[in-house]
Amino acid sequence: MKSATPPNGHMPQRSAPEREFTMRFTSTPRGARLARRLVSHRLNDWGHPYTTPANETLTLITAELTANAVRHGHVAGRDFHVQLTLAEGTLRIEVTDTRAERQPPSTPPP
Numbered sequence: 001m002k003s004a005t006p007p008n009g010h011m012p013q014r015s016a017p018e019r020e021f022t023m024r025f026t027s028t029p030r031g032a033r034l035a036r037r038l039v040s041h042r043l044n045d046w047g048h049p050y051t052t053p054a055n056e057t058l059t060l061i062t063a064e065l066t067a068n069a070v071r072h073g074h075v076a077g078r079d080f081h082v083q084l085t086l087a088e089g090t091l092r093i094e095v096t097d098t099r100a101e102r103q104p105p106s107t108p109p110p
Contacts, residue, residue, distance in 0.1 A: 022083045
C-alpha cells in the first residue's frame with residue numbers, strides 16, 4: 001500500500017469539495033450496512049452508476065472501513081462518521097470512529 005503522505009512530510013492543501021456527503025451512523029453492523037448503501041446511492045447520484053468501477057470500489061472500501069469502525073472502534077453510545085467528497089475529479093471516503101486514544105499523533109503545521 002502506498003502512503004498518501006509526500007516524502008517531504010507536508011500534505012498538499014485540499015481544494016474545496018465540489019460535492020460532499022457527511023453523516024453520522026450508529027456503531028452497529030446495521031449502521032455500517034446503511035453507510036455502505038448510502039455511499040453507493042450518493043455516488044450513483046453524482047454520476048458514478050452502481051456498476052462502474054468507481055462506485056463498486058468505493059462501496060467496498062466503505063464496507064471495510066465501517067466494519068472496522070464498528071468492530072474495533074466501538075464505544076457504547078457513540079457513533080462513527082462517514083464523509084464522502086468529490087474534488088477535482090477525485091473521490092475520497094473518510095470514516096472516523098470514536099476511539100480517540102488510537103488516533104495517530106498529529107504533526108504540527110509548518
